[in-house]
Amino acid sequence: xxxxDAEGLGPEIQDKTDGSICVxxxxxxxxxxxxxxxxxGCAVEGSPFSCMVDQIDGSYVxxxxxxxxxxxxxxxxxxxxxxKQGSLSxxxxxxxxxxxxxxxxxxxxDKCDISFLPMTPGVYNIIIKYNGKEMKGSPFVSKxxxxxxxxxxxxxxxxxxxxxxxxxxxxxxxxGSIKLPSGxxxxxxxxxxxxxxxxxxxxxxxxxxxxxxxxxxxxKPIKGSPFHIKVxxxxxxxxxxxxINGPTTKAKANEPNTLELDCSEAGYGGLSIxxxxxxxxxxxxxxxxxxxxxxxxxxxxxxIYILNLRFADDHLPGSPFLLQVEGEPSGRIRExxxxxxxxAEPVKKNQHCEFYLQIPGTNPFDxxxxxxxxxxxxxxxxIMDEEDFHYRMMFTPQMEGTHTLSIKHKxxxxxxxxxxxxxxQLASGGTHKVQVGGPGVEKGEVGxxxxxxxxxxxxxxxxxxxxxxxxxxxxxxxxxxxGFLGVSYKVKVxxxxxxxxxxxxxxxxxxxxxxxxxxxSGVARNVTVHSLKDRGLQVDKASTFxxxxxGAKGTLNACVRTPSGSHEDCFxxxxxxxxxxxxxxxxENGVHYLDIKLNDHHIPDSPFAVMVGSMAADPAMVLAHGDxxxxxxxxxxxxFVVRTAGAGSSFLxxxxxxxxxxxxxxxxxxxxxxxxxxxxxxxxxxxxxxxxNINIAGSPYQSEVTAxxxxxxxxxxxxxxxxxxxxxxxxxxxxxAKSLRRFRGDASKVQVRGPGLKxxxxxxxxxxxxxxxxxxxxxxxxxxxxxxGLPEPELMIKKNNPTQYTVSYKVVEAGEHTLCIRFGDEEVxxxxxxxxx
Numbered sequence: 001x002x003x004x005d006a007e008g009l010g011p012e013i014q015d016k017t018d019g020s021i022c023v024x025x026x027x028x029x030x031x032x033x034x035x036x037x038x039x040x041g042c043a044v045e046g047s048p049f050s051c052m053v054d055q056i057d058g059s060y061v062x063x064x065x066x067x068x069x070x071x072x073x074x075x076x077x078x079x080x081x082x083x084k085q086g087s088l089s090x091x092x093x094x095x096x097x098x099x100x101x102x103x104x105x106x107x108x109x110d111k112c113d114i115s116f117l118p119m120t121p122g123v124y125n126i127i128i129k130y131n132g133k134e135m136k137g138s139p140f141v142s143k144x145x146x147x148x149x150x151x152x153x154x155x156x157x158x159x160x161x162x163x164x165x166x167x168x169x170x171x172x173x174x175x176g177s178i179k180l181p182s183g184x185x186x187x188x189x190x191x192x193x194x195x196x197x198x199x200x201x202x203x204x205x206x207x208x209x210x211x212x213x214x215x216x217x218x219x220k221p222i223k224g225s226p227f228h229i230k231v232x233x234x235x236x237x238x239x240x241x242x243x244i245n246g247p248t249t250k251a252k253a254n255e256p257n258t259l260e261l262d263c264s265e266a267g268y269g270g271l272s273i274x275x276x277x278x279x280x281x282x283x284x285x286x287x288x289x290x291x292x293x294x295x296x297x298x299x300x301x302x303x304i305y306i307l308n309l310r311f312a313d314d315h316l317p318g319s320p321f322l323l324q325v326e327g328e329p330s331g332r333i334r335e336x337x338x339x340x341x342x343x344a345e346p347v348k349k350n351q352h353c354e355f356y357l358q359i360p361g362t363n364p365f366d367x368x369x370x371x372x373x374x375x376x377x378x379x380x381x382x383i384m385d386e387e388d389f390h391y392r393m394m395f396t397p398q399m400e401g402t403h404t405l406s407i408k409h410k411x412x413x414x415x416x417x418x419x420x421x422x423x424x425q426l427a428s429g430g431t432h433k434v435q436v437g438g439p440g441v442e443k444g445e446v447g448x449x450x451x452x453x454x455x456x457x458x459x460x461x462x463x464x465x466x467x468x469x470x471x472x473x474x475x476x477x478x479x480x481x482x483g484f485l486g487v488s489y490k491v492k493v494x495x496x497x498x499x500x501x502x503x504x505x506x507x508x509x510x511x512x513x514x515x516x517x518x519x520x521s522g523v524a525r526n527v528t529v530h531s532l533k534d535r536g537l538q539v540d541k542a543s544t545f546x547x548x549x550x551g552a553k554g555t556l557n558a559c560v561r562t563p564s565g566s567h568e569d570c571f572x573x574x575x576x577x578x579x580x581x582x583x584x585x586x587x588e589n590g591v592h593y594l595d596i597k598l599n600d601h602h603i604p605d606s607p608f609a610v611m612v613g614s615m616a617a618d619p620a621m622v623l624a625h626g627d628x629x630x631x632x633x634x635x636x637x638x639x640f641v642v643r644t645a646g647a648g649s650s651f652l653x654x655x656x657x658x659x660x661x662x663x664x665x666x667x668x669x670x671x672x673x674x675x676x677x678x679x680x681x682x683x684x685x686x687x688x689x690x691x692x693n694i695n696i697a698g699s700p701y702q703s704e705v706t707a708x709x710x711x712x713x714x715x716x717x718x719x720x721x722x723x724x725x726x727x728x729x730x731x732x733x734x735x736x737a738k739s740l741r742r743f744r745g746d747a748s749k750v751q752v753r754g755p756g757l758k759x760x761x762x763x764x765x766x767x768x769x770x771x772x773x774x775x776x777x778x779x780x781x782x783x784x785x786x787x788x789g790l791p792e793p794e795l796m797i798k799k800n801n802p803t804q805y806t807v808s809y810k811v812v813e814a815g816e817h818t819l820c821i822r823f824g825d826e827e828v829x830x831x832x833x834x835x836x837x
Contacts, residue, residue, distance in 0.1 A: 027053045027060060053136075059084040061091075061130045063140070068126060070143040071118065074278045074303070077142065078115040081128060085110040090131040097124035097144070099276075099306065100320060118144040119276055119306050152281040152297075153274045153720045159263045159291050160270040160312070162203040163193055164213065164227050167746065172728055173217045173667045175676075176200070179226070181209025187637070187663035187678040188213065189724060201724075202661040204269045204312045205231045223776070237269035237312030244309065244316060246295075253302045253327035258286070259295040261309070266291075269312025270661075273297070274720055277305030277325070280498075280512075299325045300332065313718060335473045336466040336500075343460040344483045346426050349400050353421065355381075355393040356480045357407065357452050359414055360439060361605070362389060368408045369393040371421070372620065374401035376646070376735065381405070400424030404697040406620035410534070412591055412609045415442060418620035418697040420457050429459025432686060432702045434501070434508040440489065441499055441513040443602060446520055448490045453501065456483025461504040465489075469497030469517070494519040509686065509700050523552035524601040529608070532594075537612040542585050547596065547603075549578035554599035558582055561607070563590030563617070563692040564651050564727070570594075589613030590650045590692040617650030619691040628677065629687060629701040633708035637676045642689055642696075644672035645733040650692040652728045658685030658705070659717035662724040671735075673728060679705045681717040745778025747826035757819070760811045760835040770821065770828075773803040778824030782807055787815030811837065 014022040023037070051064035065079025083091060088107045095101050099120045106113045118124055125139040168174070171190055178188040178200070189201035200213055211229040215222050246259035263271060271293065275281040279301040287294040299305055307321040347353055355369070364385035372378045384392040397403055405419040416437015438451030455463060463485065467473035471493035478486030491497065498512040532545035547556060558570035571583045586592060593607040626640030642652060652673060656662050660681035667674050679685060688700040754768025772780065784792040794810040811817055819833040 027062070029053075059087065059130075061128075061135050063128055063135065063137070065114075067115070068140040068142060073118050073121045073144050076115050076117055077124075077144065078113065079126070081112045081114065082110050083112070083130060087130075088112050092129040092132075094127045095124055096127070096139075098122035102322070117304065119304070120144075150278065150280045151274065151276050152283055153272065154283040154285065154295070155720060155722065156271045156273075156285060156288075156293065157201060158271075158288060159266075160202050160204055160268050161191070161193060161199045162229060162268060163197045163199040164215075164224075166198045166222075166224060166227075167196055168192065168198045168222075170729075171198070171666070171726065172673070174198075174215060174222070175217070175665045175667075176213060176215045176663070179212040179214065181207055181211065181231075187665075189661060189663050190215065190665065191726070200229075202270060203229075204237050205229075205235060205267075206237075208232055208236065223774075234265070235267050237267045237314070239266065239269075239311040239314035239316050241266040242271075242309075242311050242316050244318075247323075248307060248309075248318065248321040249323060251297070251299065251305075251323055251325050253299050253325050254330050255327065256296045256298055259293075259297070259309075261293045261295060262291070263293070263311065264291045266311055270722075272308075272310045272720055274308040274310075275299065275305055275323070276308070277323075278303040281305070299323075300330055301325070302327050302329060308719070310719070313716075330470075332468055332470060333472045334466055334468040335475055336464055337475045337477060338462055338464040339477055339479075339485070341455045341458075341461055341463050341483070341485070341503075344426065344456045347397070347423055349397050349423060351396070353395055353397060353423075354482055355405060355407070355419070355421075356390065356482070356484050357393070357414075358388065358390050358438070358450055358478075358486050359407075359409065360389045360450055362409045362414075364391070366410045367391060368411070369395075370406050370620075371395045371397070372404040372406070373397065373399055374403070375399070397421075397423045402427075402698070404620050404623075406618075410609070412611070413619065413694060415439065416452060416454070419454060420697045422457060426457070426459070429457060429461070430702055431458065431461075431503045431506040431508055432700050433458040434463075434503045436501060436508065436510065436513075440487065441515060444491075444497075444515050444517045445601075446491060446494055446517060448488050449515075449517075450486065450488045453485040453487060454483060455485065455503065458483075458503060464500075464502045464505075466500040466502075467491070467497060468500065468512075469493070470495040473497075491517055493517075509688070518601045522601070523554065524598040524603050526550040526552040527556075527596075527598050527603040529596065529603070529605075532608060532610070534608065534610045537586055537592075537610055539586055539589060539612060542583050543610070544581060544583045546575070547580045547582060549580075549598075551578070552598060556580055556596070556598055557600070558584075558594065558596045560584050560586075561593040561595065562586075562588055563592065564588060565693050586612040588651070590617050591694075613649075617648035617692045619647070619694040619696045621647035622652075622672075622689075622691045622696040624689050624696060624698065624701070628675075628703060630703055632677075632679060632685070632703050632705040634679055634682050634705055636708050637678050638703070638705075639674060639676050640687075641669065641674045642672050644691070644730050645670075645735045647691065647733075649730050649732040652730050653688075653690045653693070653725065654727075655688040655690075655723060655725045656685055657688070657721050657723045659683035659722065660715060661718075661722045664724050664726050666726055666728055670733075672733065673730070675726070677724070680715045681705075682707055683717055745772070745776035745824045747775065747778075747823040747828050749775040750821075750823045750828040752821060752828055752830060756807070756809065757830075757833055757835070760809075760817050760837045762811055762814055762837050765808055765810050767806055767808040769800075770805045770807060771803060772805075772823065775823055780805070781820075781822040783820045784809055784811075785818045785820075786811065786813050787817065788813065792817070813837075 012024045051062050053062045062082045067077040067079035071077035095116050101116045104115045121144050124142045128135050128138045174190050176188045176190040179185050191201045193199045208231050212226040214226045243262035247257045251257040281299040283297045286296045302325050305323040307323045309316040309319040369381035370378050381393045381395040400423045403421045405421050407414050407417040435454040440449035440451035467489050471491050474490040476488045494517050497515045500512045501508050528548050530546045537543050560568045573581045575581045589612050592610050596603050596606045623643045628638035628640040632638035663678040665676050682705050685703045686700050689696050751771040756766035756768035784795050786792050796808045798806045814837045817835045821828045821831045
């Protein structure tokens with residue numbers, strides 16, 4: 001027994017005759033003692049046992065137990081303190097750590113057993129005092145490890161939006177700032193609410209007074225700016241005024257548990273719900289109206305969870321709640337495989353390069369691959385068709401730098417494309433650079449399902465793939481060269497599965513992927529689609545096609561996934577026994593995906609990809625560059641440019657996720673769009689750029705935001721990840737072309753008056769006036785059509801002053817004439833006018 005002085009300790013072993021033994025020793029000095037125990041010459045489990053001994057007020061106090069050193073999150077951590085018989089009332093124990101913990105204490109004579117339940121991994125300080133004095137070694141540092149608690153979160157920003165009651169068709173080129181009552185000026189987030197009004201996002205005032213919102217476009221204030229917001233006490237965020245109704249201490253696993261949160265009297269602030277526990281939880285907002293929320297949450301398994309409810313970053317009364325989740329276990333099984341991925345060898349220009357993928361359900365005659373170099377030149381790759389839907393793409397780069405590899409089937413990108421391929425020195429890697437694609441992370445059937453993982457740009461590290469669901473999964477990894485890995489998994493039971501993909505113990509973007517595994521499709525294989533056009537569709541023009549059952553029986557469902565991410569149901573009508581007509585009306589350009597299912601099983605080739613618009617928006621031709629994608633400063637604008645020239649027109653979406661909301665703005669430039677974001681806290685921010693709802697090559701990016709000189713570290717980081725987003729409907733740009741000035745006016749505010757609008761008179765000059773004073777800036781178009789369908793030959797416009805025009809016309813043909821007046825792309829009120837002679 002090593003000790004400060006091992007002599008005279010005299011350990012005594014006493015058989016308790018109940019299957020246990022008692023070991024006693026008599027320490028003579030303070031300090032750490034170790035008790036080594038052997039049974040038949042072998043050390044017993046846990047030996048040597050560590051005990052801290054101290055002498056306080058003439059009495060020895062001893063603390064020992066594994067809990068003083070560490071433990072596992074989600075499991076009880078225990079230790080014991082002994083003192084003089086009858087003096088345990090003088091003992092005081094506290095535990096400080098990453099989360100609030102409740103201590104359980106049991107006094108037995110001269111022994112006190114202490115236990116606590118750490119819910120989060122981290123360092124816990126155990127403070128032990130006897131008679132008001134800390135014992136030697138206190139505070140004890142207990143390191144709690146393990147995989148950690150699963151964290152599920154939902155952030156709602158509706159309650160922090162302040163509407164300015166201004167209609168804006170586009171937020172591009174708008175820049176906003178807010179002047180606080182203290183005189184300080186901060187950038188602010190501008191967005192459109194559900195009714196199309198411009199509003200200030202993440203508005204959470206900290207003091208009363210006048211807040212002035214300045215909004216400009218092209219460095220000129222928009223009409224009405226600055227907008228003044230009077231903030232009194234009722235507008236300030238008060239977490240204590242949020243009313244809670246629903247289960248906060250007990251809940252059921254695998255069942256909806258509904259919380260009702262009323263923020264109507266709590267002022268302005270964001271609402272967040274975070275659940276930590278041994279398993280993930282599903283959280284969704286079921287209903288929202290007048291700042292009142294109905295939140296449904298469903299933990300996957302029974303156990304002890306922590307429910308955090310915050311408003312404007314402050315805990316609601318009683319939060320965090322210790323939530324006892326009861327019910328039957330889900331029976332979900334998790335299987336995991338891991339593999340060490342080595343650093344890929346860099347390639348040089350003029351060196352042969354290969355890509356190797358498995359793409360089930362494709363036809364080699366419809367496959368196409370191309371590579372785009374840093375200068376924008378694109379060349380086709382050679383494709384070799386190998387067995388079991390394996391394809392080998394080969395190309396020879398002519399220069400160093402970042403290349404973009406596009407892989408398409410029937411002219412549309414496959415899942416995961418476009419890919420980044422660095423020639424020359426590889427850039428710094430990271431978890432966010434792992435790319436995943438394939439049907440196995442989108443849908444599946446009972447049996448084998450496959451997908452691809454690309455780690456070349458991520459560098460070296462440990463990759464793990466886990467499949468969790470109603471049945472065990474047989475997971476196979478197919479090692480391929482050049483940083484590719486094929487994954488196949490086989491499951492026996494239909495249901496919802498989660499696919500967890502981690503790199504260096506961190507989830508890659510999008511993980512875990514939720515995949516609905518259907519039973520064997522069976523009769524759904526008989527269903528066929530006829531007359532479906534996959535090209536040449538137009539916005540607002542109905543597309544119709546037929547579906548034939550071919551002897552199958554069941555219920556047919558169909559929906560369209562749009563480029564902007566929404567889902568629209570198709571209209572279905574029975575035309576004959578086993579024959580149905582389907583119709584949908586696209587509302588935007590880009591690639592739409594049509595899901596057609598029979599009895600909730602995809603029919604062959606579903607989802608079907610269809611192109612709306614004459615020119616495809618190609619995310620492979622979109623590039624992002626700028627310092628703001630890699631680093632930034634807190635409290636200042638950080639910029640990057642998304643180049644869309646040559647990529648067609650579509651929806652460009654930017655998402656920034658990190659420890660704080662960001663003030664995000666966008667302005668149009670010659671080559672595309674320049675984004676500026678101002679983070680309010682230091683840390684790592686993930687920037688995702690999508691074009692037509694597809695990640696561009698290189699996205700997502702990770703930016704390290706540090707404190708700017710002299711401004712400190714900004715605000716305190718949020719306890720949960722905050723997301724800021726902006727969606728821009730782009731215009732088609734050509735490489736090297738200058739951007740045309742885009743006018744934005746409000747046709748509804750154009751005033752048209754005069755006798756010439758009431759009736760036309762043949763061979764008489766008539767007139768009316770047009771006033772655009774309050775309508776902004778746009779192109780004014782006036783046209784008149786005679787009864788014979790030809791334009792009227794005599795129509796004149798005269799400018800009276802900067803905002804008023806007089807229109808004169810003379811008609812020569814009797815009948816009904818049509819007068820059209822447009823401001824920008826919209827008709828003015830009353831247009832078209834019908835004028836009879």
